[in-house]
Amino acid sequence: MQQWFVDFAERIDDGDPTYLACEECGQAALPPRTVCPECSSRTLEERSLSETATVTASTKIFSSIPEYADETPYIVVIATFDEGVRLTGQLRGAEGIEPGETVTVGVEEREDGWLVTFSPTD
Numbered sequence: 001m002q003q004w005f006v007d008f009a010e011r012i013d014d015g016d017p018t019y020l021a022c023e024e025c026g027q028a029a030l031p032p033r034t035v036c037p038e039c040s041s042r043t044l045e046e047r048s049l050s051e052t053a054t055v056t057a058s059t060k061i062f063s064s065i066p067e068y069a070d071e072t073p074y075i076v077v078i079a080t081f082d083e084g085v086r087l088t089g090q091l092r093g094a095e096g097i098e099p100g101e102t103v104t105v106g107v108e109e110r111e112d113g114w115l116v117t118f119s120p121t122d
């Protein structure tokens, strides 16, 4: 597990997620990098990330890598934050979810590291 992701997950766990954004054009840079992927500016700053995101896609997983085998079937959600940051996580608290629905981001600490989770807001 990469260090930036561990740091990112710990800040979600603290309720204060942040990400890097370009000061020039506002493009989100997550995973963090030193140069803006959009305009090549080197002036990136840390900004707060909203705790809710909009579902872009979801997929039900029936078979998985051994670490997750006893959790199948589970639902993987791709969600996009207002800031443009896109994350993948496991759905919690619902049997299914549709694109366009709003979810709250969370994390679970596991033996193999952090897992991003999304829960419906209602």
Ligand SMILES: [Zn+2]
Pocket: 022, 023, 024, 025, 026, 027, 036, 037, 038, 039, 040, 041
């Ligand atoms: Zn930029």
